[in-house]
Amino acid sequence: GTSYRIASIPGDGIGVDVTVEARKVLDGAAASHGFSLSWTEFDWSCERYTKTGSMMPEDGIERLSPFDGIFLGAVGFPGVPDHVSLWGLLIPVRRAFGQYVNLRPVRLLPGTTSALAGRGADELEMVIVRENSEGEYSEIGGRHNRGQGNEFVLQESVFTRVGVERIIRYAFELAKTRTGRVCSATKSNGLIHSMPFWDEIFAEISSEYPDVHAEQCHVDALAARMVQAPDRLDVVVASNLFGDILSDLAAAVTGGLGMAPSGNINPTGEFPSMFEAVHGSAPDIAGQGIANPVAQILAGAMLLDHLGETVAAQDVRAAVEKVLEEGIVQTPDLGGKSTTAELGSAVVAALS
Ligand code: NAD
Numbered sequence: 001g002t003s004y005r006i007a008s009i010p011g012d013g014i015g016v017d018v019t020v021e022a023r024k025v026l027d028g029a030a031a032s033h034g035f036s037l038s039w040t041e042f043d044w045s046c047e048r049y050t051k052t053g054s055m056m057p058e059d060g061i062e063r064l065s066p067f068d069g070i071f072l073g074a075v076g077f078p079g080v081p082d083h084v085s086l087w088g089l090l091i092p093v094r095r096a097f098g099q100y101v102n103l104r105p106v107r108l109l110p111g112t113t114s115a116l117a118g119r120g121a122d123e124l125e126m127v128i129v130r131e132n133s134e135g136e137y138s139e140i141g142g143r144h145n146r147g148q149g150n151e152f153v154l155q156e157s158v159f160t161r162v163g164v165e166r167i168i169r170y171a172f173e174l175a176k177t178r179t180g181r182v183c184s185a186t187k188s189n190g191l192i193h194s195m196p197f198w199d200e201i202f203a204e205i206s207s208e209y210p211d212v213h214a215e216q217c218h219v220d221a222l223a224a225r226m227v228q229a230p231d232r233l234d235v236v237v238a239s240n241l242f243g244d245i246l247s248d249l250a251a252a253v254t255g256g257l258g259m260a261p262s263g264n265i266n267p268t269g270e271f272p273s274m275f276e277a278v279h280g281s282a283p284d285i286a287g288q289g290i291a292n293p294v295a296q297i298l299a300g301a302m303l304l305d306h307l308g309e310t311v312a313a314q315d316v317r318a319a320v321e322k323v324l325e326e327g328i329v330q331t332p333d334l335g336g337k338s339t340t341a342e343l344g345s346a347v348v349a350a351l352s
């Protein structure tokens with residue numbers, strides 16, 4: 001059968017624990033669906049930075065480009081400043097490979113109840129479409145008058161027409177395949193240049209999609225609504241920073257950070273896409289073997305979908321749901337006492 005070349009970057013902290021388990025599940029699914037995954041592991045991490053002075057080698061991007069997909073754990077660990085570690089690995093990969101869509105589906109899974117909204121399984125399902133290449137995440141700016149009075153910093157945002165149009169169009173196309181609703185999150189009452197520009201483009205593009213219900217929301221009010229009435233939301237499109245914040249909130253509403261997967265998608269297919277959990281390296285529980293691997297496993301299912309192995313992807317999701325519904329093997333965040341490896345093995349055993 002087909003063999004796909006996958007680059008694995010476990011990274012730091014629990015990124016390492018959860019990728020081991022997710023790879024077990026993906027290999028199991030591949031074996032029973034007639035294809036294989038050929039993994040190449042890269043040790044790019046804060047540990048590497050401490051030893052060598054860089055997160056990845058100079059030709060790191062070149063080395064990743066021939067792969068069919070990239071599977072990332074998490075990046076960042078105390079001892080290396082976050083702006084050094086993340087801008088030395090995660091952010092450059094997203095940008096170099098034109099992964100301008102950060103797709104973050106969240107769904108309240110069987111066996112879980114929303115801590116915040118009090119809804120039951122299958123009542124909540126939404127997807128955050130996060131702009132992943134520009135916006136508030138910019139290197140433009142700096143520190144001024146250092147050591148003098150009136151010290152200040154400037155941090156610029158960059159919103160390009162091409163960048164805003166393509167992410168909003170992606171959200172509308174996605175909505176057509178779902179419930180036909182898009183909510184755009186902005187803050188035009190406070191940020192008077194960037195956000196009105198985004199709103200203007202959102203209005204333009206929404207007129208091309210008369211069958212999609214388009215709504216422009218203030219991000220602050222949307223945050224409240226996501227807690228109190230999340231069932232009325234479906235596709236949420238947002239800038240890089242707002243999408244980042246809303247995706248952790250959406251994850252919390254639907255069962256926690258341990259459950260939320262994420263895909264950094266290059267929609268043209270010109271470069272590899274990268275799949276990871278929404279959560280980070282969780283230094284507070286790293287090395288304890290208790291991290292919930294579900295988010296990373298579901299990120300693996302997104303990778304399988306991306307490879308076109310949709311039946312195997314569905315098998316992985318069904319196995320996760322079966323284990324969660326049984327509620328016997330649960331990591332501490334789910335209220336149990338099981339380990340990361342026990343939950344991973346339970347999902348492998350539940351594959352069809
Ligand atoms: P975090 O997501 O790592 O952790 C937040 C909280 O959620 C912690 O209490 C943690 O224990 C818990 N948590 C997260 N994932 C969990 C899981 N799978 N199972 C159980 N509990 C889980 O966020 P943070 O603490 O703000 O960041 C830690 C580091 O990770 C920082 O260096 C940050 O920059 C980095 N980070 C990296 C990525 C990435 O690589 N994509 C994403 C987010 C944060």
Ligand code: IPM
Pocket residue numbers: 076086090244278280
């Ligand atoms: C995420 C993370 C990253 C982001 C950080 C670690 C730079 O929070 O992937 O959600 O904000 O993109």
Ligand code: MN
Pocket residue numbers: 244245248278
């Ligand atoms: Mn985040």
